Amino acid sequence: MIYYISIILIGIGVYGLLSQKNLFKHLISLALIDTAINLFIVSTGYINGKEAPIYSEFTPIANFVDPLPQALVLTAIVIGVGVLALGAAMLIKIKEKYGTLNVEEIRRGDK
Amino acid sequence: MRRFLSALIALGLIIILLEFLNLIPDFGNVDLSKRVSNSFINKSVDGNNETIEFKKSKDLEDGSANVVTSIVVNYRSFDTLGEVTVLFTAALGVGLILKGLRRKRFYREPNFILKTANGILLPLIFLFGAYIFIHGHLTPGGGFPGGTIIAAGILVLYLSNEKFELSHRAKILESGMGTVYVLFGLVGLILSGIFLRNFLPTGVIGELFSAGIVPLIYVAIGFKVGAELSNLISEFQKEGQQ
Amino acid sequence: MISLMIAIPLLFAFVSIVFKGLAKYALPFIVLLNILILLIASTPVVENIGGWKAPFGISLVLDDASYYVVLVVNLIFLLLSLIPQIIDKGYDTIILLLLTSTNGLVLTGDLFNSFVFIEITAAAAYILAYHRNNPYGAFKYLIIGGISGSFYLLGTIFSYVGAGSLNMAHISNNSFGQLTAAIAILFILGLGVEAKLFPLAGWVPDVYASGSSLTPTILGTAITFAIMYLTGRIFITVLHGTFLDVLYILGLLTVIVGEVAALRQDKLLRALAYSSIAQAGLVVAAISLNNIDSLTGAYFHSMNDLTAKFILFPIATVVIKGFEKDRLAGFAFSVASFSLIGFPLFAGFRSKLLIISSAFSAGNYILPAVLFFASIVEAAYLLKWNIKLWFEKSDTSNNIPWNLKTIVLVLSILLLIIGIYPDLYLDASRKIAQSILDTQGYINSVLGGI
Numbered sequence: 001m002i003y004y005i006s007i008i009l010i011g012i013g014v015y016g017l018l019s020q021k022n023l024f025k026h027l028i029s030l031a032l033i034d035t036a037i038n039l040f041i042v043s044t045g046y047i048n049g050k051e052a053p054i055y056s057e058f059t060p061i062a063n064f065v066d067p068l069p070q071a072l073v074l075t076a077i078v079i080g081v082g083v084l085a086l087g088a089a090m091l092i093k094i095k096e097k098y099g100t101l102n103v104e105e106i107r108r109g110d111k
Numbered sequence: 112m113r114r115f116l117s118a119l120i121a122l123g124l125i126i127i128l129l130e131f132l133n134l135i136p137d138f139g140n141v142d143l144s145k146r147v148s149n150s151f152i153n154k155s156v157d158g159n160n161e162t163i164e165f166k167k168s169k170d171l172e173d174g175s176a177n178v179v180t181s182i183v184v185n186y187r188s189f190d191t192l193g194e195v196t197v198l199f200t201a202a203l204g205v206g207l208i209l210k211g212l213r214r215k216r217f218y219r220e221p222n223f224i225l226k227t228a229n230g231i232l233l234p235l236i237f238l239f240g241a242y243i244f245i246h247g248h249l250t251p252g253g254g255f256p257g258g259t260i261i262a263a264g265i266l267v268l269y270l271s272n273e274k275f276e277l278s279h280r281a282k283i284l285e286s287g288m289g290t291v292y293v294l295f296g297l298v299g300l301i302l303s304g305i306f307l308r309n310f311l312p313t314g315v316i317g318e319l320f321s322a323g324i325v326p327l328i329y330v331a332i333g334f335k336v337g338a339e340l341s342n343l344i345s346e347f348q349k350e351g352q353q
Numbered sequence: 354m355i356s357l358m359i360a361i362p363l364l365f366a367f368v369s370i371v372f373k374g375l376a377k378y379a380l381p382f383i384v385l386l387n388i389l390i391l392l393i394a395s396t397p398v399v400e401n402i403g404g405w406k407a408p409f410g411i412s413l414v415l416d417d418a419s420y421y422v423v424l425v426v427n428l429i430f431l432l433l434s435l436i437p438q439i440i441d442k443g444y445d446t447i448i449l450l451l452l453t454s455t456n457g458l459v460l461t462g463d464l465f466n467s468f469v470f471i472e473i474t475a476a477a478a479y480i481l482a483y484h485r486n487n488p489y490g491a492f493k494y495l496i497i498g499g500i501s502g503s504f505y506l507l508g509t510i511f512s513y514v515g516a517g518s519l520n521m522a523h524i525s526n527n528s529f530g531q532l533t534a535a536i537a538i539l540f541i542l543g544l545g546v547e548a549k550l551f552p553l554a555g556w557v558p559d560v561y562a563s564g565s566s567l568t569p570t571i572l573g574t575a576i577t578f579a580i581m582y583l584t585g586r587i588f589i590t591v592l593h594g595t596f597l598d599v600l601y602i603l604g605l606l607t608v609i610v611g612e613v614a615a616l617r618q619d620k621l622l623r624a625l626a627y628s629s630i631a632q633a634g635l636v637v638a639a640i641s642l643n644n645i646d647s648l649t650g651a652y653f654h655s656m657n658d659l660t661a662k663f664i665l666f667p668i669a670t671v672v673i674k675g676f677e678k679d680r681l682a683g684f685a686f687s688v689a690s691f692s693l694i695g696f697p698l699f700a701g702f703r704s705k706l707l708i709i710s711s712a713f714s715a716g717n718y719i720l721p722a723v724l725f726f727a728s729i730v731e732a733a734y735l736l737k738w739n740i741k742l743w744f745e746k747s748d749t750s751n752n753i754p755w756n757l758k759t760i761v762l763v764l765s766i767l768l769l770i771i772g773i774y775p776d777l778y779l780d781a782s783r784k785i786a787q788s789i790l791d792t793q794g795y796i797n798s799v800l801g802g803i
Contacts, residue, residue: 001138002138003132004129007125007128007129007132008125010125010128011124011125011128014117014120014121014500015120015121017496017500018113018116018117018121019114023492026496027496033500033503034499037503040507040510041506044135044141045148046138046139046141047140047141047143053152053177053178053179054176054177054178054179054249054250055163055176055177055178055316055317056165056249056250056317057165059165060164060166060167061163061165062152062153062162066141066143066146066148067148067151067178067179067182068147068148068151068513069510070179071179071182071183071187072190074183074194074255075183075191075193075194075469076506078197078198078336079472079502081198082197082198082200082201082472083201083472083476083479083495083499085201085202085205086204086205086495087492087495088205088347089204089209089347090479090492091488091492092208092209092347093209093483093486094488094492097488097489106489127538131511131532131535134515134530134531135514135532136514145517147408147409147517147518150409151409156405156406156409157405185403186403186405186409186410187411187466188402188403189411190411190465190466192363193454193457193466193469193470193472193473194469196450196453196454196473197469197473199366199450200447200450200473200477201476203370203447204447204477204479206443207443208480208488282370283370283371286371287371289367290364290367293363293364293367294364296356297364299403300356300357303404305401305402305403305404306356306357306400306402306403307356307402307403308403
């Protein structure tokens with residue numbers, strides 16, 4: 001089920017990218033795709049009836065889900081944050097340079 | 112028309128990806144023994160065959176109780192170094208891009224409740240962040256969430272105090288902690304000829320002082336991420352000023 | 354030892370935030386150190402980071418292919434460090450990060466690690482694209498690059514689900530039937546943006562033609578070459594040539610679309626940007642033929658292309674008034690364009706000939722036809738620009754700095770030498786091709802006797 005949700009979210013993100021004219025919505029669509037893929041990665045590590053991969057007083061002996069996807073997702077999230085911050089900074093500059101975030105108006109301004 | 116076409120493309124992509132799903136195991140039905148993470152859980156990459164028990168097993172190849180941490184900061188530490196670098200690049204880039212921007216000032220009076228609550232909560236927020244990254248090898252969390260919590264504290268400071276400015280020392284902290292991470296790697300290279308080698312004893316699994324260089328690196332990452340995100344917040348915040 | 358090639362530039366990048374100006378002076382020495390490490394290394398070297406053995410930890414692999422690619426990349430950075438005036442204040446740290454990530458991208462033997470390095474490269478490239486206030490082009494690149502990065506990540510995860518590990522050699526050693534096709538499609542989407550393939554290359558003209566000479570000079574040479582290497586490594590070494598037909602068709606389409614678009618440009622930089630797209634398409638198409646001669650031709654052509662582009666892009670950004678007072682720069686420009694077109698006796702002719710003959714011996718007649726068409730179009734627009742720049746009357750020079758002039762002159766003489774004695778480039782590209790095709794050797798050297 002989580003697999004389907006994440007794939008539908010990817011589809012929504014791609015739709016948003018292609019159909020919207022506002023650049024800020026493009027950035028949000030990118031964030032949506034990132035999140036959907038992170039969701040997918042975490043869910044590939046889940047195993048029925050197993051626990052979070054931490055040795056503790058409650059789980060002294062290993063009965064764990066796959067920890068590697070969780071580690072990968074941590075990396076992927078941080079990378080996504082970096083890219084989003086860069087994109088937001090560029091949006092501020094676009095707004096300053098062209099006075100708008102609408103793709104069509106920016107293209108007209110370029111010519 | 113544009114909307115219809117984009118919906119068509121998105122739908123096509125969804126169908127292709129759903130088709131791919133048939134090729135991988137169902138959700139929750141993963142055979143862990145076929146994956147490398149099985150060795151990460153049992154800490155048997157170097158050939159340990161004993162079952163691991165909390166607070167009993169000692170001198171393992173990797174001593175952190177949190178297996179995710181052991182992957183992030185030990186088995187795949189090189190990825191984490193790269194991840195820190197991406198964040199560093201982004202913070203640097205935001206600074207470069209927003210440099211020389213025409214600044215405006217929004218005069219706004221911070222909320223009284225926010226101002227008062229901030230005085231009480233801020234130390235607790237910082238303490239909680241520090242707790243998270245110091246215990247990264249024992250409990251869920253670690254350097255990245257801990258650093259983010261500290262940066263959230265800085266954000267609250269910005270919101271509640273109009274005159275607050277992040278000191279230049281945050282940049283020095285960011286740079287210094289990044290350097291510390293690479294130096295840990297280089298010390299490993301000098302001592303054992305292997306980059307990012309865990310050169311300290313790993314101790315008993317589950318104790319605070321265990322897992323060798325893992326908690327030390329996670330503390331460095333915690334400070335670095337905290338300083339980096341605070342810098343990002345301050346760059347974006349400055350945008351509203353003269 | 355080879356991890357130092359990543360660690361040292363990174364260390365200096367971190368430190369240069371506090372000691373401003375350090376990055377600029379340190380860059381040539383760091384690159385020289387990298388080249389020194391390469392010279393004393395003997396291939397193949399496999400370094401397991403953290404001491405964790407091959408399928409478990411991350412391994413850096415220096416085999417014949419990555420050796421020459423890293424060497425070329427570092428030489429390009431060395432040349433770049435000799436013309437420091439094109440690097441604006443603050444951007445020198447970005448160049449150091451780019452050096453780190455490009456070295457890492459080529460050396461790593463781990464799929465997820467290569468994703469991380471691609472993202473560092475991309476983040477640095479977005480910032481470089483912004484250089485000289487070009488926010489819209491940079492944002493476009495960021496969005497399309499971000500999406501392709503996501504698909505690359507998805508491909509990586511599918512490989513992990515299939516093979517149970519992220520190590521390239523280990524994945525290559527496993528066969529997982531139909532899943533390979535899915536992974537190949539995801540990787541085509543993931544690498545297509547950086548490799549400048551047709552439907553995904555819309556960002557290139559906006560980024561390369563922003564008026565900065567730094568951006569296209571480094572992105573169009575070192576980064577492109579590293580990505581071409583990664584394309585070969587992933588599709589041929591790791592995925593055993595699955596779905597190369599798609600890559601082949603996309604490559605040919607890229608050539609045609611790129612050349613036709615380049616012909617229609619009325620700005621020199623945009624024309625060169627589209628030409629860059631077309632050359633990348635040609636290299637990808639030649640790689641996808643998947644035999645030793647075509648791969649040799651592909652990397653040989655890529656090296657010729659980057660040598661020519663290192664001349665064309667910096668000159669094209671500074672030349673406004675024609676070559677009347679800058680005959681030496683004009684000479685270099687013309688040699689580079691002739692090599693790009695593929696006139697006999699120039700370097701580009703050799704590589705195009707090699708690609709054509711390898712396609713003929715594989716019984717393929719479409720690639721030679723497309724290549725022939727591309728060369729004619731290239732000749733049309735590059736000659737047009739050469740004539741225009743040579744015959745423009747002016748009484749002042751363009752103020753081309755002396756070090757840039759020297760470098761482009763040396764590179765143009767190199768192109769002439771390669772045209773007559775191609776062995777210098779040809780040996781390197783043959784070694785790259787052999788090593789990329791030698792899947793079993795790669796697996797053995799990384800996984801050892803497992």
